[in-house]
Amino acid sequence: MSRPLLHVRDLTTTFTTSRGEVVSVDRVSFDLERGQTLGIVGESGSGKSVLGRTVMGLTSTAPNATVTGSVLFDGVDITNPDKKMRAAYLGARIAMIFQDPLSSLNPVKLIGVHITETLRQHDKSISRQEARRRAIELLDTVRIPDPARRFGQYPHELSGGMRQRVGIAIALACRPQLLIADEPTTALDVTVQKHVLDLLGTLCEEQGMAMLLVSHDLGVVAGRSDKVAVMYAGRIQEEAASSDFFRHQRHPYSQALLDAKPHLENPARAELVSIPGRPPDPAHRFPGCRFAPRCRFAQDRCREEEPSLESGGIPSHGAACFYPLDAVRSTKEVSI
Amino acid sequence: MAGTGKTHLREAGSTLLRVEDLQVEFPAKGGRRVHAVSGISFDVAPAETVGFVGESGCGKSTVARAVMHLPAPNSGVVNLDDTELGSLSAKKLRETRVAMQLIFQDPMASLNPRRKVKDLVQEGVEIWHRGGDRRALEERTRELLDDVGLDSATVWNRYPHELSGGQCQRVSIARALMMRPSLLICDEILASLDVSVQSQMLNLLKRTRAEHGLAMMFISHDLGVVKNISDRILVMYLGKVAEVLEVEALDRETVHHPYTQLLLASVPRVTGERIKPSVAGAAQDLPSPLNPPSGCRFRTRCPLATDRCAQQEPQLEEKRPGQFIACHHVS
Numbered sequence: 001m002s003r004p005l006l007h008v009r010d011l012t013t014t015f016t017t018s019r020g021e022v023v024s025v026d027r028v029s030f031d032l033e034r035g036q037t038l039g040i041v042g043e044s045g046s047g048k049s050v051l052g053r054t055v056m057g058l059t060s061t062a063p064n065a066t067v068t069g070s071v072l073f074d075g076v077d078i079t080n081p082d083k084k085m086r087a088a089y090l091g092a093r094i095a096m097i098f099q100d101p102l103s104s105l106n107p108v109k110l111i112g113v114h115i116t117e118t119l120r121q122h123d124k125s126i127s128r129q130e131a132r133r134r135a136i137e138l139l140d141t142v143r144i145p146d147p148a149r150r151f152g153q154y155p156h157e158l159s160g161g162m163r164q165r166v167g168i169a170i171a172l173a174c175r176p177q178l179l180i181a182d183e184p185t186t187a188l189d190v191t192v193q194k195h196v197l198d199l200l201g202t203l204c205e206e207q208g209m210a211m212l213l214v215s216h217d218l219g220v221v222a223g224r225s226d227k228v229a230v231m232y233a234g235r236i237q238e239e240a241a242s243s244d245f246f247r248h249q250r251h252p253y254s255q256a257l258l259d260a261k262p263h264l265e266n267p268a269r270a271e272l273v274s275i276p277g278r279p280p281d282p283a284h285r286f287p288g289c290r291f292a293p294r295c296r297f298a299q300d301r302c303r304e305e306e307p308s309l310e311s312g313g314i315p316s317h318g319a320a321c322f323y324p325l326d327a328v329r330s331t332k333e334v335s336i
Numbered sequence: 337m338a339g340t341g342k343t344h345l346r347e348a349g350s351t352l353l354r355v356e357d358l359q360v361e362f363p364a365k366g367g368r369r370v371h372a373v374s375g376i377s378f379d380v381a382p383a384e385t386v387g388f389v390g391e392s393g394c395g396k397s398t399v400a401r402a403v404m405h406l407p408a409p410n411s412g413v414v415n416l417d418d419t420e421l422g423s424l425s426a427k428k429l430r431e432t433r434v435a436m437q438l439i440f441q442d443p444m445a446s447l448n449p450r451r452k453v454k455d456l457v458q459e460g461v462e463i464w465h466r467g468g469d470r471r472a473l474e475e476r477t478r479e480l481l482d483d484v485g486l487d488s489a490t491v492w493n494r495y496p497h498e499l500s501g502g503q504c505q506r507v508s509i510a511r512a513l514m515m516r517p518s519l520l521i522c523d524e525i526l527a528s529l530d531v532s533v534q535s536q537m538l539n540l541l542k543r544t545r546a547e548h549g550l551a552m553m554f555i556s557h558d559l560g561v562v563k564n565i566s567d568r569i570l571v572m573y574l575g576k577v578a579e580v581l582e583v584e585a586l587d588r589e590t591v592h593h594p595y596t597q598l599l600l601a602s603v604p605r606v607t608g609e610r611i612k613p614s615v616a617g618a619a620q621d622l623p624s625p626l627n628p629p630s631g632c633r634f635r636t637r638c639p640l641a642t643d644r645c646a647q648q649e650p651q652l653e654e655k656r657p658g659q660f661i662a663c664h665h666v667s
Contacts, residue, residue: 191598216531222608243610
């Protein structure tokens, strides 16, 4: 296969805070092929959003942040982009959508202007009329009914689902090859969530766009991604093809995360297997596996040595665990 | 959707809370009115958990507040233990209401940031002089804090900002239990918590309600969560009840109200198979509660809708044992 669209190696994002160094993203590596979707799942504080923002070049500008490692986009290093590179790549070839569509839109700007300003920013030669025409076309692409009327409305006049569609339209303005979607449906109702996920899936297909789909919900990523990476305390703990991952999980954390959720498929009143304790404080790192204090299977070795993400015999199914759940024990499929 | 109708109510003597024809409207600009809750009836038996599920704007939180008379509903009857709350004087209402405790979604915002955990938990009983002497009060506070999974010695003098969201929510639960309520009203209390904490809280709530013999109104947008904790489920849409069902009917029955069906189909399934994105349809919005559709309120989004749905409001009918549906077209 040719080189991947996104090639991330040992990416580390560190923030200097009053409580000391906080390593939010810790030596993260992954590849994303053209047109593919990688789901990144984790609980709050796992570093999943910071990872997305770092790829987008949004953390390297923060005065207290240090980014090391490398992000190669189509072979070009965009880890710590300079101004020129920022203009050429970010917002153009890589675009991002955010969780809260209301706070990511300017309340005193028309919906249409959000889109035309993006268009005109990246293509100075485009005329006003042309920008307007394209903006209405984009609103239509994200299935907003009556796009010409919506063009002239303000963000507060739209529902949450509609605003998220506007966010997607802005992101699509420059026909990006990579879309970073950070919790795109968390603020939305389930019925709207389904529409937005369907829309993102359709657009990826139609435009051959790759996507980093960041979510706290394994359910959102299931069925909507080619690969899944589970993050915990700044590190990727498990990475696999979705078809493989949802059949069996190799890392105890991934399995616990699935078991802890009250799935609709479970029988009524099912007792949930919960994960005791809570995630570690990112300012206080300790030796060994980061999940060890909450892990049912932890041994002495887990508390002393840090496991690395290894495929352990099964191709393309990596787990950062010394004692991964073997396929036989965990073939228990999540009922569908 | 529909529906009004009371066929799903049980005998008056057997219930703890009985709500009939609850109606809540809010004034809006230009003399218009927001029809938040339009004639909802339900009951809660002692030690029973009733789940309320629906999209944002369906009125589920408004129902919770109207039951508490915060503020009182525009019309309708709320009976708690055979006492009609609407008939009580302000003073008597405050006193009676203590038997119902409300827990909110945002655990940080619902706790006074300037008070310590011990004071937060004791505040209610102090107001009502129900704590007994100082030692008994302290003992019970510690006991309840330990019960909800907090280390009472550690959190005793802490402030809310020193706790995590899950811990704050535990403090809220302990504080509610302090009043020895018979009904706990939980309004989206898990929505802001992580999955691993959510499951801890669900297990805690189940244990607590068994230990204290609590009835619960459990409000959530998450059908999976509601199914896990409820005995009965009310599916709400735009201020009306679409379907009432025993939780077992979710596993048993395959035919539901078209709105319930839509919700069920929208919940993401945990599957490794790639879902073919259905050709993304146009964005569809909830109709405005300022001007709700005539007849069945769900008809504007309903695949089964006919003329009849616009003219006549369907009533809740028992279609199968333990399953009440308000729809002209579901049999």
